[in-house]
Amino acid sequence: MTGYFAKVFDHTWAIMKGMWITLKYMLRPSVTVHYPTEKLVPFEKFRGALLFDAETCISCNLCVKACPSTCIQLENATNPQTGKKIAKVDWYTIDYGKCNFCRLCEEACPTKPKSVWHSLDYEVLFFSRDEMVRCWKAGTPFTGKYWDRKEKAFKDPLGQISIQDVPARR
Amino acid sequence: MTASGSEPSQTPLASAAPAPKPAAKPAAKPAAKPLPEPVFNQRAGRLIRDTRYWPTELWKDPWASQSYRRGAAWLAGIILGIFATGWAVGELAPWGDRIYEAIVSFVSARGWPAVVGEAIWIVIKALIVLHVILINGLWAIWWERKISAHIQSRVGPTYAGGFHGWAQTILDGIKLLLKEDVTPTAADKWVHALAPAIVVVPVIIAFAPVSFGVELSAANLDVGVLYIFALAGISVIGIVMAGWASGNKYSLLGGLRASAQLVSYELPRAFSVVPVLMFAGSLNLQIIAQAQSGYWWGVVPRWFLFYPVVGQVAFAIFLIASIAETNRTPFDIPEAESELVSGFHTEYSGMKWSIFFLAEYGYVLLASFLLAAFFLGGGAAPLPWLSAIPSWIWMLSKALFMMFVFLWVRWTFPRFRADQLMDFNWKFLLPWSFANIALAGAYLLWI
Amino acid sequence: MSNDTALAAQEPKTLKTDTLFVNLGPQHPSTHGVLRVGLTIDGEMITKAVPDIGYLHRGTQKLAEVRGYHHCVVLTDRWDYVSAMPNNLVFCLAAEKLMGLKVPPRADALRVVMCELNRLASHLLFFGTYGIDIGAFTPFLYAFREREMILDLFEMVCGARLTYNYIRLGGVMVDVTPEWLAKTKEFLDYFKPRLDEYDTLLSFNPIFMARTQEVGLISAEKAVNWGLSGPNLRGSGVNYDVRKNDPYSGYEHYDFDVPLGKTGSCWDRYYCRVQEMRQSVRILEQALAMLPHGEVSATGVAKVPKPPSGESYAHVEGSRGDLGIFLVSDGQASPYRMHVKAPSFLNLAILQEILVGNKVSDVIAILGSVDIVLGEVDR
Numbered sequence: 004m005t006g007y008f009a010k011v012f013d014h015t016w017a018i019m020k021g022m023w024i025t026l027k028y029m030l031r032p033s034v035t036v037h038y039p040t041e042k043l044v045p046f047e048k049f050r051g052a053l054l055f056d057a058e059t060c061i062s063c064n065l066c067v068k069a070c071p072s073t074c075i076q077l078e079n080a081t082n083p084q085t086g087k088k089i090a091k092v093d094w095y096t097i098d099y100g101k102c103n104f105c106r107l108c109e110e111a112c113p114t115k116p117k118s119v120w121h122s123l124d125y126e127v128l129f130f131s132r133d134e135m136v137r138c139w140k141a142g143t144p145f146t147g148k149y150w151d152r153k154e155k156a157f158k159d160p161l162g163q164i165s166i167q168d169v170p171a172r173r
Numbered sequence: 174m175t176a177s178g179s180e181p182s183q184t185p186l187a188s189a190a191p192a193p194k195p196a197a198k199p200a201a202k203p204a205a206k207p208l209p210e211p212v213f214n215q216r217a218g219r220l221i222r223d224t225r226y227w228p229t230e231l232w233k234d235p236w237a238s239q240s241y242r243r244g245a246a247w248l249a250g251i252i253l254g255i256f257a258t259g260w261a262v263g264e265l266a267p268w269g270d271r272i273y274e275a276i277v278s279f280v281s282a283r284g285w286p287a288v289v290g291e292a293i294w295i296v297i298k299a300l301i302v303l304h305v306i307l308i309n310g311l312w313a314i315w316w317e318r319k320i321s322a323h324i325q326s327r328v329g330p331t332y333a334g335g336f337h338g339w340a341q342t343i344l345d346g347i348k349l350l351l352k353e354d355v356t357p358t359a360a361d362k363w364v365h366a367l368a369p370a371i372v373v374v375p376v377i378i379a380f381a382p383v384s385f386g387v388e389l390s391a392a393n394l395d396v397g398v399l400y401i402f403a404l405a406g407i408s409v410i411g412i413v414m415a416g417w418a419s420g421n422k423y424s425l426l427g428g429l430r431a432s433a434q435l436v437s438y439e440l441p442r443a444f445s446v447v448p449v450l451m452f453a454g455s456l457n458l459q460i461i462a463q464a465q466s467g468y469w470w471g472v473v474p475r476w477f478l479f480y481p482v483v484g485q486v487a488f489a490i491f492l493i494a495s496i497a498e499t500n501r502t503p504f505d506i507p508e509a510e511s512e513l514v515s516g517f518h519t520e521y522s523g524m525k526w527s528i529f530f531l532a533e534y535g536y537v538l539l540a541s542f543l544l545a546a547f548f549l550g551g552g553a554a555p556l557p558w559l560s561a562i563p564s565w566i567w568m569l570s571k572a573l574f575m576m577f578v579f580l581w582v583r584w585t586f587p588r589f590r591a592d593q594l595m596d597f598n599w600k601f602l603l604p605w606s607f608a609n610i611a612l613a614g615a616y617l618l619w620i
Numbered sequence: 621m622s623n624d625t626a627l628a629a630q631e632p633k634t635l636k637t638d639t640l641f642v643n644l645g646p647q648h649p650s651t652h653g654v655l656r657v658g659l660t661i662d663g664e665m666i667t668k669a670v671p672d673i674g675y676l677h678r679g680t681q682k683l684a685e686v687r688g689y690h691h692c693v694v695l696t697d698r699w700d701y702v703s704a705m706p707n708n709l710v711f712c713l714a715a716e717k718l719m720g721l722k723v724p725p726r727a728d729a730l731r732v733v734m735c736e737l738n739r740l741a742s743h744l745l746f747f748g749t750y751g752i753d754i755g756a757f758t759p760f761l762y763a764f765r766e767r768e769m770i771l772d773l774f775e776m777v778c779g780a781r782l783t784y785n786y787i788r789l790g791g792v793m794v795d796v797t798p799e800w801l802a803k804t805k806e807f808l809d810y811f812k813p814r815l816d817e818y819d820t821l822l823s824f825n826p827i828f829m830a831r832t833q834e835v836g837l838i839s840a841e842k843a844v845n846w847g848l849s850g851p852n853l854r855g856s857g858v859n860y861d862v863r864k865n866d867p868y869s870g871y872e873h874y875d876f877d878v879p880l881g882k883t884g885s886c887w888d889r890y891y892c893r894v895q896e897m898r899q900s901v902r903i904l905e906q907a908l909a910m911l912p913h914g915e916v917s918a919t920g921v922a923k924v925p926k927p928p929s930g931e932s933y934a935h936v937e938g939s940r941g942d943l944g945i946f947l948v949s950d951g952q953a954s955p956y957r958m959h960v961k962a963p964s965f966l967n968l969a970i971l972q973e974i975l976v977g978n979k980v981s982d983v984i985a986i987l988g989s990v991d992i993v994l995g996e997v998d999r
């Protein structure tokens with residue numbers, strides 16, 4: 004009989020303690036970040052959407068080899084006089100649909116600063132499949148352009164919201 | 174939506190014109206500036222928070238944060254404001270009498286039969302009670318969201334309406350009204366459509382004898398308690414109908430569970446109130462509330478909750494059985510989101526679905542008012558020197574506090590299993606409610 | 621058909637009862653991914669349960685045969701996506717065995733730190749979702765609040781929150797900073813009292829104990845026969861932990877206990893994980909205190925490694941059990957064959973036996989307590 008009452012008391016006590024914990028947290032400030040109006044800046048090493056700088060690229064193909072999902076392709080520029088390949092990139096594409104965000108390309112890049120690197124942009128969305136394939140030529144902005152197959156023109160991607168004005172770059 | 178990276182260039186890529194130079198060349202790594210408050214980022218058009226706060230930082234000194242202080246001030250202000258309003262308005266019953274007299278004099282001035290005045294008065298009272306339930310739905314869902322959010326270290330709705338998302342439920346209601354009302358192919362159409370009505374109608378009419386304060390109830394029934402329990406039992410038929418008519422296996426299981434659970438928990442719920450009825454000597458809610466007025470030694474209110482042993486046991490059993498009756502979390506096995514995907518209302522959408530919710534919150538409010546009337550002294554002030562504040566404010570605050578207890582329990586505990594639920598009812602609650610009646614009899618005999 | 625009607629005619633003319641076939645999943649809130657369990661129920665009792673997998677098959681084992689060794693590490697992230705560090709580690713251990721690489725001590729210690737942090741994150745996810753399975757919603761949010769901090773730590777050190785690609789052949793991706801170490805210590809100090817609160821809130825809640833303590837019993841013999849591993853095996857009282865029995869990455873230097881269950885019930889499996897979180901905190905504190913200095917990556921890791929022909933097997937104690945990997949090399953740049961011994965896959969198999977005879981509510985409790993990740997089951 005005492006065991007029965009002890010059990011009832013124990014269970015009631017355990018339930019009370021649980022309710023005390025929830026009450027305690029109710030009175031504490033919440034940890035929410037109000038996402039669409041407040042955005043976090045990721046940590047410096049964050050692997051966001053890839054950016055590319057055609058000016059510094061030496062067209063060495065190391066990133067192409069490093070990529071585990073073969074989402075990078077590039078073409079060497081040629082010297083218009085001699086027709087020989089030079090250490091400049093003619094065009095460069097990254098298929099974001101395949102990208103693993105693994106930083107192997109950035110690590111492989113031999114230039115300083117890196118020619119291909121992860122920005123902090125985590126808000127990347129694609130309004131069409133065409134937008135997933137970004138391409139760069141000399142003078143293209145870091146975020147690249149995409150080829151719109153319907154309108155047969157290069158266009159600026161709309162769905163990438165940059166978190167910082169100057170992308171983190173090592 | 175802003176353009177990305179650097180400025181959107183107007184020149185086509187293929188053209189030879191020098192494209193806009195990409196922003197600052199090898200740009201040194203930007204120094205991470207710790208920003209205490211979010212700043213407005215012109216470029217993104219948004220607030221950007223540069224540092225993420227861990228709970229370790231947030232909870233170190235909550236009063237240091239402005240928003241926390243503001244929230245506490247709002248809360249205190251609202252509570253004080255309600256009490257001040259109540260104090261200014263005074264008792265509601267005389268106001269009702271005045272309106273009634275105005276109607277009667279209006280009717281007699283026109284030479285209409287007196288029954289017309291009575292009918293108008295009844296319609297007004299019925300509409301007020303109906304709106305108590307409808308507004309309660311709006312308020313209770315918002316409160317449930319906010320309380321559950323804060324219990325879980327979240328904030329809940331914040332945007333709709335401006336002040337802590339107060340308009341969220343209204344907007345949700347509009348959304349539900351506009352939603353397509355789907356009836357599954359496998360459903361029994363008539364029963365499927367009738368079930369929500371059968372669930373919600375009893376709760377609306379059960380509110381008739383509920384006292385909202387001293388002398389403040391739609392119908393002063395002498396069998397009030399019996400009437401409420403009798404009507405509340407009808408809703409289970411609607412739930413079983415909903416489960417059966419949906420043509421869904423999960424719903425069927427939910428309906429079966431609901432029938433067993435609700436019928437069982439009626440018993441301890443009714444028996445736990447018997448000691449109250451014995452002490453008060455009446456089934457009338459007004460008289461039960463009046464029986465608890467006054468104070469022991471001038472400080473401890475003579476609420477039934479404070480009767481040694483018998484009061485607390487009855488209160489606990491009635492609270493537990495009420496939670497079970499309203500299908501809320503420790504006892505939400507008919508819904509059981511993680512098992513039955515919502516149980517009996519899986520196949521309902523739009524307004525039919527929201528009617529189930531209206532009924533659920535209606536029952537929560539009903540149970541809260543009953544708890545306040547049976548155990549917390551109805552409209553009596555907890556301390557003698559607070560009696561300047563009218564009874565309806567006390568009744569309302571007690572009921573809302575009990576509603577908070579309902580939410581608090583819901584967001585703390587896991588769910589029973591169907592058979593454990595039955596065990597708990599038949600082997601624990603029911604015997605103890607009988608024992609409690611015997612104890613109350615002993616009190617009445619010898620004390 | 622005619623047989624059935626003949627049988628029906630023979631039956632006595634009473635109320636006709638029948639079993640009910642219920643599809644639990646693949647779109648059910650409690651199957652933790654895309655598992656489908658075909659349940660035959662009689663009232664609320666399960667008479668037959670058939671787990672059906674394959675909804676998340678991505679073919680990583682086959683894919684590895686055309687990818688380089690560095691690239692395979694990226695693939696491993698996708699098996700058990702809630703604890704990717706042990707996946708990275710087990711592949712690297714197997715490949716390093718093939719290549720004969722020597723991992724520097726600091727890299728080893730960092731691997732242990734990351735794996736234990738990830739075990740915490742994974743067990744927190746289990747804790748939270750198990751609470752939801754049983755019907756308690758609040759522990760889920762509490763667990764995620766803490767898990768978020770661990771993911772922040774991972775983001776700080778390697779830039780990703782889920783698919784880390786941090787542990788690399790011959791070492792780790794990058795060294796940690798003193799700030800990171802300070803943050804981790806801060807987290808551990810914050811986390812220890814939280815564990816006691818979890819115990820109060822869920823582990824020793826009478827309703828929770830009643831729901832889980834006598835449900836889904838797996839005897840030690842049955843657990844071994846079905847090839848269970850990890851907390852599911854230890855919940856049945858079998859003392860087997862790869863970290864103790866076959867230490868790797870210097871686990872032999874750390875002082876920790878292996879929590880064991882008694883009866884093999886859902887609660888034992890659950891509580892094993894909660895206790896493991898305590899042990900992980902212990903390991904982490906030791907590892908952070910005695911973190912050696914030096915390099916974090918072995919020298920001489922080829923850009924395109926071509927290990928000599930041969931085969932190797934490595935296994936680690938992943939968050940869900942004994943995670944093993946079998947690599948065969950034929951001297952080419954990509955593995956000839958990669959086979960994953962995924963603990964979730966083996967743990968899942970026992971469901972068809974232990975679900976039978978339980979109630980529908982218990983199915984959810986048992987399914988949750990086995991803690992499968994469908995990414996690892998299907999690979």
